Each structure stands twice: as structure tokens, then as C-alpha cells.
Amino acid sequence: MSLGLRAASLGEVMSYRFKGKESIAEAVRRIAAEQLDEALEHAKAKTSIDDAVHDTRVCFKKLRGLIRLIRGELGNQIYQRENRFYRDINRVLSKVRDSTALIEIFDKLTERFEEELANDAFESFRKSISRATRERQTEKRKALIDVRKKIAAARRRLRKWPALSDKYSSVSPGLRRTYKNGRDGFEKAESKPSVRAFHQWRKEAKYLAYNIQLLRPMWAGQLKDFGGEIKTLVDYLSDDHDLALLRKRALKESKAADDGHEYEALLALIDKRRAELETRARFLGQRIYAETPGAFRNRFHEYWRGWRDEEKTRAIAAT
Numbered sequence: 001m002s003l004g005l006r007a008a009s010l011g012e013v014m015s016y017r018f019k020g021k022e023s024i025a026e027a028v029r030r031i032a033a034e035q036l037d038e039a040l041e042h043a044k045a046k047t048s049i050d051d052a053v054h055d056t057r058v059c060f061k062k063l064r065g066l067i068r069l070i071r072g073e074l075g076n077q078i079y080q081r082e083n084r085f086y087r088d089i090n091r092v093l094s095k096v097r098d099s100t101a102l103i104e105i106f107d108k109l110t111e112r113f114e115e116e117l118a119n120d121a122f123e124s125f126r127k128s129i130s131r132a133t134r135e136r137q138t139e140k141r142k143a144l145i146d147v148r149k150k151i152a153a154a155r156r157r158l159r160k161w162p163a164l165s166d167k168y169s170s171v172s173p174g175l176r177r178t179y180k181n182g183r184d185g186f187e188k189a190e191s192k193p194s195v196r197a198f199h200q201w202r203k204e205a206k207y208l209a210y211n212i213q214l215l216r217p218m219w220a221g222q223l224k225d226f227g228g229e230i231k232t233l234v235d236y237l238s239d240d241h242d243l244a245l246l247r248k249r250a251l252k253e254s255k256a257a258d259d260g261h262e263y264e265a266l267l268a269l270i271d272k273r274r275a276e277l278e279t280r281a282r283f284l285g286q287r288i289y290a291e292t293p294g295a296f297r298n299r300f301h302e303y304w305r306g307w308r309d310e311e312k313t314r315a316i317a318a319t
Contacts, residue, residue, distance in 0.1 A: 029161070036063070036151050038055075040148060043144045043145075060093075066214065100133050176293045176297040178207045188200070195244045202238060209230040219303050223303075
């Protein structure tokens, strides 16, 4: 496969995973180029501005997951440059999307407790965060315009990424590190729970989900299920984080409210739901992070060997 990075059309199926017939180097460059092309298409979208921001952010998160997996092969200088680049872009996009995230989590919260609430429960608060969302539309468009300008430079830099060896050692240190960081995050959130601890665990769990998605062809059925469990964990932790932001916003508005009883009820529901989510996350975390990082790395090495041996047998049989 040439290092030339072709543009991917909207109708093309893009696959965020390695393929058996590709070398690691080919897969990495293909996936990176596809994610940048997809991010560009989302950033140019003329439909929902909120969906465009969200979908663009996902592409950059996937790119960070990719470069974390191959960190050792990229070298520290390139890794730090690329990671910082995508991190900074997503921070800007995150700031303009926060109000939308608050609306989404508020609606999920009231739906969860709909049998206990009146139809117009917390209506004034929802109107307040809805208004903030509408007011940020211009900022979102400007942010996406800036993203489109930066993607071209990011694509050019792909050509300067070093060649990667086609061995498990190209991905094993990154996979082990991601798993270890998530395991450490789980243990910290369990022993010293805080908004920050759960947020850090969430970020590392998400990177593990992306790494498993990339490596899923090694054992499609098994890793599909494992990846699904990690995604469920990420969903729990993401909702918990958004609820923490919602609580902060509600607490701020409650101080200026004439009647604070409604806000007290809202804060109580938020705390109740967060406790549920954190409990579920802990139980799931015990299973996902049951192994030591070394055992996890070695288990995936066996998956890798079986996958590569199978692909070689298929290639020989096809000749």
C-alpha cells in the first residue's frame, strides 16, 4: 500500500480496525487517514451543528486511541506532538459542546425518574440550559471552521510518521500501558472516589475500548463481547461525568433562585443516579481489570499469534 493518503468518500465504508491482509504500517496509515477524512466531512456537515461537533470529536478521540497503541513505534517526539494536537482540538470542541451535553444528560435523568416526576419538573432549569445551547451555535461553527483548516496539516504529517515493524511488539507496549492506566484509574476511583478520579478512569477506559476495537479481528467474537462490556463501562462513566457537570450548573443556579426547593430535589436525583452509575461501573471494572497488565498483554499476544498464523494459512491455501 502506498503511503499516499487518498481521500475517502462519504459513501465509503470506513473501518476502525486492523485487517489480516495488511501490515501494521499499512493499517495505521489507512486508519489515520480515514479518521481525518471522516472528521473533515463531519466538520463540513450542514445538518445538525451539535451532531457535527460530537462526531468530529469522536474521530479525534479515535486518533488518540490509535497513536497510544503505537506510541513506542512513533517515538516520544512524534507521539507528544500528535497527542497534544488532537487533545487541544478536542478541548476547544468540548467547551462549545458542554451545554448540549447538559441537555442530553438532563433528559436522560428525567426519563430515568419519569414515574416520580411531574411532566413539567425542573422546566425553568431546562429552559436555562437550552438557552445556553442556542447561544453557542456561532461559537460551534467557528470551532468547526478552525478544525477544517487544521486537518490538512495533520494529513501532511502522516507521511512523516516512521515505518512500523509488523510484529506484536509494535502494539503490545501501548496496549499494556492503556490497560494498566485504566486499572490504576479503577483502583483509585474505588479507593478514593471523586469526580476527578472517575473522570480520569473514564478517559482511560475509553482508550482501551478503542484499542480493543482496533485489534478486534484477532478474535472477532470474543473481542466483540469484551469491547461491548468496556463500552458499557464507558457509558456509565460518561453519564456520571455529565451528571457531575449538571450538578455543578444546578448548584450555581440554585444560589440565585427565589425558591431553592426545586433545585434541592434536582440535586438529590442527580446524586441518586450518580451513585447507581458508579456502583455499576465498579462491578464491571472488577471484571474488566481482573488481570495484571502483564497477563493481559501476554493473553493478547496469543490472540495475535493465532490470528497471524491463521491469515498465513489462508494466504497459502488461496495460492
